[in-house]
Amino acid sequence: MVILQLLVVVYLSVDTTALGNNADIVCHQCFDVASPEDCQEYVTCGKDEMCFTREFTNHAGKRGYHLGCESTRTCRILQNAAILFGKRSVQTVDSVDAPRGRSSREAHRCYRCCNGNLCNQNVCNTTVSNSGSGGCPPTFVKSRSKCYYVANWNVTWDEARLDCQRRGADLVSINTAEEQLFIQNSTRPGLDFWTGGYYAPATRGWEWLDGTNVDYTAWYPSYPRDKTNEYEYRIAVRSRTKYNWFESIKTASHSFICEMGHI
Incomplete structure (x- = not known):
């Protein structure tokens, strides 16, 4: 109950210019792909939806990604829950207010929402550099x-x-x-x-x-x-x-x- 009350406070205090109301945004949409760059399907989101990418560990213990449209409300709650409480609390919120296609048993690694056409293919950094300060997406x-x-x-x-x-x-x-x-x-x-x-x-x-x-x-x-x-x-x-x-x-x-x- 305390966690949910804090999330409500965070939700109300978020700057709406960062996660604003959107209509007719086109997003990449795929379920359980090995890399966001493998997703070549697209979907037009509805009003008050944003693009999202979510990294998880599937039942075989391998990393995978879901991409698609997410409600602005859910984006606000889950992104701020990750900042305030860490990954474990995000799973708790998942079980209470679960976006479609999600399971509270999944292990979270990256959850990002973005506000622009086809913006959700590179919001999760999937490649770590072996030298220097930066890396490249898979296939680059x-x-x-x-x-x-x-x-x-x-x-x-x-x-x-x-x-x-x-x-x-x-x-x-x-x-x-x-x-x-x-x-x-x-x-x-x-x-x-x-x-x-x-x-x-x-x-x-x-x-x-x-x-x-x-x-x-x-x-x-x-x-x-x-x-x-x-x-x-x-x-x-x-x-x-x-x-x-x-x-x-x-x-x-x-x-x-x-x-x-x-x-």
């Missing part, structure tokens, strides 16, 4: 300062960017020769990959999606070539070649590389 390759996801299937540039954003990343920006070499060594030979480089008509130059100018370059000889519709072109790279940058119209189909910082 780690460099000294970044995490990269290499997709070996072909899509348009817009489709590639949307896929990266769903993973909590964006198309890669190649800013140094060191980064160029790392990417070359991390990709499959013979494939072409989209990057986040694009032609900006306002500046009449090439820029990256991270807001930086394209200063370091590795264009093929005689590239980029002059075109009357340069704004339709993006920077693509060809794997395992010395000069491997070329411009490609954004509706062409290439593989792609996503990039994000360490988590």
Whole structure:
């Protein structure tokens, strides 16, 4: 009874701007996946619901994840219960006010809610770095300062960017020769990959999606070539070649590389 009374106080005192009322938010939704990054299903939440990811230990003793929509009220109670009382008390609240699909017998490791479209795939840090201060999500390759996801299937540039954003990343920006070499060594030979480089008509130059100018370059000889519709072109790279940058119209189909910082 004392615990529930304290939770009510916490619930009423939470800043509603952090966990606000939402409608029509799209979230990843999967049940018992090995990693949040394995979840490729989506659901539209209802009013006063948020995205959530919940880590647990299943009956076989293996780590798993549930992702989907959760009521804002439940998010407030469970997240603050974890802060105030620890994991054991969260299980107690679970048995009293259990969200759908949950069991009080499950061992909690991570429970996070977030307020934005497809935001619940990277809210639980599932990879711990072996060196340095940060790690990368599963399926990402780690460099000294970044995490990269290499997709070996072909899509348009817009489709590639949307896929990266769903993973909590964006198309890669190649800013140094060191980064160029790392990417070359991390990709499959013979494939072409989209990057986040694009032609900006306002500046009449090439820029990256991270807001930086394209200063370091590795264009093929005689590239980029002059075109009357340069704004339709993006920077693509060809794997395992010395000069491997070329411009490609954004509706062409290439593989792609996503990039994000360490988590």
